[in-house]
Amino acid sequence: MSRRESAQTPEDLTRLFVERSNAGDAEGVALLYEVDAVLAYPPGQQTVGRAAIEALWAEILSHKPYFEAEQPLPTLVVGDIALTSTPPRDGAGARAQVVRRQPDGSWLRLLDQPEFVSPD
Numbered sequence: 001m002s003r004r005e006s007a008q009t010p011e012d013l014t015r016l017f018v019e020r021s022n023a024g025d026a027e028g029v030a031l032l033y034e035v036d037a038v039l040a041y042p043p044g045q046q047t048v049g050r051a052a053i054e055a056l057w058a059e060i061l062s063h064k065p066y067f068e069a070e071q072p073l074p075t076l077v078v079g080d081i082a083l084t085s086t087p088p089r090d091g092a093g094a095r096a097q098v099v100r101r102q103p104d105g106s107w108l109r110l111l112d113q114p115e116f117v118s119p120d
Helices: 012-022 026-030 050-061
Strands: 033-039 076-078 081-086 094-101 107-116
Parallel strands (some): 033 107
Antiparallel strands (some): 076 081
């Protein structure tokens, strides 16, 4: 396995997610998450743990979706925890992630809410 770029800022995670997803790299996407991370996906469910997240992304990426980078909203940081978010292009809510600085200074996702949709 070649050495993958690590997220040096919380905002790097979104860029790396898009790059790895578009390359079909499910393992690389999963490596953006902590070992015990929680992903609120599929809708109404949770995928818990890096291995389960990798399996989920392997299935999703097998359909060759294309992701475009979204401009991040301002990141909130307190100590080694940060809240990152991006507005989806369709304007339907927002995506949000709680990320944590690792001992080596890099950042990984701990909680990932891919999309918030406001109830009508």
